[in-house]
Amino acid sequence: MRLRRRIQLSTTAVLIVLLIITNTSIYFIFKNTTITSEINRLTNTLNNTVMELNKDSNSSMEQVLQAYLISDGMIRIVDRHNNPTIQATTTKDYLHIQSKYDDDQFEKVIQYKGYIFVMVSIPMINENGTIINLQVIENVDVLFDNINDLKWVLVYATIIVIIILSLTSRLLGRWISFPIQRLTETMNVIEKNGSYEKIAITHDTKDELTEMAMTFNRMIIRLEKSYSKQEQFVSDASHELKTPLTVIDSYVKLLKRWGKERPDILEEAINTIASESSRMKYLTEQLLQLAKSEEIIENEKETVNIVPIVEKTIQRLQQAFQHEIHYKNEQCEIHMNIHEPSFVQLLVILLDNAKKYSDHHIRVEVKEWKETVSILVVDKGIGIPLEAQAQVFDRLYRVDKTRSRKTGGSGLGLSIAKRIVEQHDGDITLESVEGKGSTFTVTLPKLEVK
Numbered sequence: 001m002r003l004r005r006r007i008q009l010s011t012t013a014v015l016i017v018l019l020i021i022t023n024t025s026i027y028f029i030f031k032n033t034t035i036t037s038e039i040n041r042l043t044n045t046l047n048n049t050v051m052e053l054n055k056d057s058n059s060s061m062e063q064v065l066q067a068y069l070i071s072d073g074m075i076r077i078v079d080r081h082n083n084p085t086i087q088a089t090t091t092k093d094y095l096h097i098q099s100k101y102d103d104d105q106f107e108k109v110i111q112y113k114g115y116i117f118v119m120v121s122i123p124m125i126n127e128n129g130t131i132i133n134l135q136v137i138e139n140v141d142v143l144f145d146n147i148n149d150l151k152w153v154l155v156y157a158t159i160i161v162i163i164i165l166s167l168t169s170r171l172l173g174r175w176i177s178f179p180i181q182r183l184t185e186t187m188n189v190i191e192k193n194g195s196y197e198k199i200a201i202t203h204d205t206k207d208e209l210t211e212m213a214m215t216f217n218r219m220i221i222r223l224e225k226s227y228s229k230q231e232q233f234v235s236d237a238s239h240e241l242k243t244p245l246t247v248i249d250s251y252v253k254l255l256k257r258w259g260k261e262r263p264d265i266l267e268e269a270i271n272t273i274a275s276e277s278s279r280m281k282y283l284t285e286q287l288l289q290l291a292k293s294e295e296i297i298e299n300e301k302e303t304v305n306i307v308p309i310v311e312k313t314i315q316r317l318q319q320a321f322q323h324e325i326h327y328k329n330e331q332c333e334i335h336m337n338i339h340e341p342s343f344v345q346l347l348v349i350l351l352d353n354a355k356k357y358s359d360h361h362i363r364v365e366v367k368e369w370k371e372t373v374s375i376l377v378v379d380k381g382i383g384i385p386l387e388a389q390a391q392v393f394d395r396l397y398r399v400d401k402t403r404s405r406k407t408g409g410s411g412l413g414l415s416i417a418k419r420i421v422e423q424h425d426g427d428i429t430l431e432s433v434e435g436k437g438s439t440f441t442v443t444l445p446k447l448e449v450k
Contacts, residue, residue: 011169016162023154031147035118038143039107042120042136045070050124050134062086073117073138080131094137101133109140116144179213186216196224241284244276301339301424303447307332307366309340310375313347314364321355321362329366334373335447342420347375349417350440354379358437368446375442383434392430393418417442 049068053061065075065088074089078099089095097112105122121135186197198217251269258265307329318325354362358381365376384392393414417440421428424444432438 005173009169011172012162012165015165015169019158019161019165023158027147027151027154030150034143034147035109035140038118038138038140039120042070042118042138043105043107043122045075046120046122046134046136049075049136050122053124062088070136070138073136075134075136078121078133078135085132094139097137099135103131110137116140179210183213183216190220196220196227241280244280247276248273301337303335303337304340305333306336306338306343306373307334309344310347310364310366313344314351317348317351321351323355323358324361325351326361326363327365328363331366331368334366334368336373336424336444337447338424338444342423346417346420346442349413350377350442353377353413353440354381354438357381360437371446372443373446375444376439377442378437378439380437383436383438384430384432385434386432389430389432393428 045068049064052059052064052068059067061077065077065086069075069088069090072090074087074091074094074097076084076087076089076099078084078101080101082099082101084095084099087095093113097110097117100121102121103123105120107118107120110117110119116139117137118140119135119137121133123131124134126132182200189195189197198220251272254265255269310329311327314325314327351362351364354377358379360380363376363378365378367374367376418428421442421444426442426444428443429441430438431441
């Protein structure tokens, strides 16, 4: 059974049950309240009659009963033998209604010749000291006709409401299942076309179905990004590895033809193959590192003081570099929520990039602001042309491919650096003047430690 049908049947069934229970309760409450109200009125009549009978007056008991006779019924005295001794009635036919004596007050609904009566009886003491019953009997056909009319009104209302509920529950089922239907249709399109379709959210109700659609869209976005990253990785790898593989293949063919006869060609080919093999290894490591850097998760971050980390990284690289690194920082403690290995890798990439394209000293400066921390890496190298600055963070982009090949650059370092910064909710910018040097500025959120 489809979800829409289940929603329609379940909501209709629940509402019908509630409606029947409600209307039945209304009927019996109204019936009992009406009868109780009538009994109370008749009881008050009897009490007033007893008070009048107990007064010292010249009126006889028959006259008093006649005075308190109701509009449609009778009032009578019943002795201990269930015999009516005195009766006052509006219709003589009522005189044949069966009488009953009881020591206690009682009320009941009786039927006589197709008519419905309410009887109320209370005990009282007669003039001679015996206990008798004073009873009043009223024809309540009109009252029960009203009760019966209410019953049929509720029945017809229930039938009409059930029909309306059936129609509205059908519309409700369509409305509720519509986002699910769109989700199913979108998934079918994805399965058929291999595309990454998203559900159109036309309103912002913030209900569960809208949240489901938003969650599905976020999932599709992540899948699309993941697939794009895989495609980008394969494209990067195939593009960048194509050149060294072509060179190696060319020299292998050259060796097959002239390697044994010409030692100079043999030595050149071996050196070139070794160089290109090292380059392929370096490129592979860089590509894998770029893919790995995109898998950093929040759980791997921790709150640390970055000052000693920056200092140790600079000291370690100072020994390997031929450049002097000037470090400036006025703070002893700067706490941040970072993934430490990636943060160190970020520093290494920026310092290594400065070393490759500058013959002068490198300056590293840490500045603390109110909510952020800036790390500046400044070199006095060749700089980057203005038209190329917007692309330096793209994968495999190199300003000067010939120079980059000589310095060992792959065009992946700054792309990795930018990805690391983004995963730390930060920003990286470049300021460069060709022939005067470059300044890379990393801005990361600071963490207040109390």
